Amino acid sequence: MALLKIARMGHPVLLAPAAPVEDPTAPEIRRLVADMAETMADASGLGLAAPQVHVPLRLFVWRTGAGGVSALINPTLEFVGEETELGWEGCLSIPGLRGAVRRATRLRFHGFDIDGNPVDGEAAGLVARVMQHEADHLDGLLYPMRMEDFTLFGFNEELARAATKEG
Ligand code: NI
Numbered sequence: 001m002a003l004l005k006i007a008r009m010g011h012p013v014l015l016a017p018a019a020p021v022e023d024p025t026a027p028e029i030r031r032l033v034a035d036m037a038e039t040m041a042d043a044s045g046l047g048l049a050a051p052q053v054h055v056p057l058r059l060f061v062w063r064t065g066a067g068g069v070s071a072l073i074n075p076t077l078e079f080v081g082e083e084t085e086l087g088w089e090g091c092l093s094i095p096g097l098r099g100a101v102r103r104a105t106r107l108r109f110h111g112f113d114i115d116g117n118p119v120d121g122e123a124a125g126l127v128a129r130v131m132q133h134e135a136d137h138l139d140g141l142l143y144p145m146r147m148e149d150f151t152l153f154g155f156n157e158e159l160a161r162a163a164t165k166e167g
Helices: 025-044 124-139 157-164
Strands: 047-049 059-063 068-080 086-088 097-104 106-112 120-124 153-155
Touching: 025 047, 025 068, 047 124, 059 124, 068 124, 086 124, 097 124, 097 157, 106 124, 120 124, 124 157, 153 157
Parallel strands: none
Antiparallel strands: 047 059, 059 068, 068 106, 086 097, 097 153, 106 120
């Protein structure tokens, strides 16, 4: 396994729609998923999408609620209900910053695993947020593009300092 170089905001690979994975069982996809999982863990991320490691394909990995890592290839997300919530997000491609983004609270996801089996599941709360964030990467969208209120955007250190002063 190997650590991959993470693309940072400004790199065109982050703005381009990614292409479907033709063969989820291909050895290079298995290797990519393993390397992405290692890269995500090394960077203490909650999720990582292939375009973030300069691979313009539709797949992402995320940290599951139980502390494991899952991968979804050619994912589709389907929102369950109308409920949304505002929550803080960061991105390994936008280091040091965070911002508040409105996301659906619950969703169903579909896709394939690295054995080519169909995957279906449900997610809520933080995991649902991470999946929406990662799916956006596959469409060339970064979380600031989803933001409604830029007063809720800043450097982690400054936001932490401001929160301490308030409290
Ligand atoms: Ni991100």
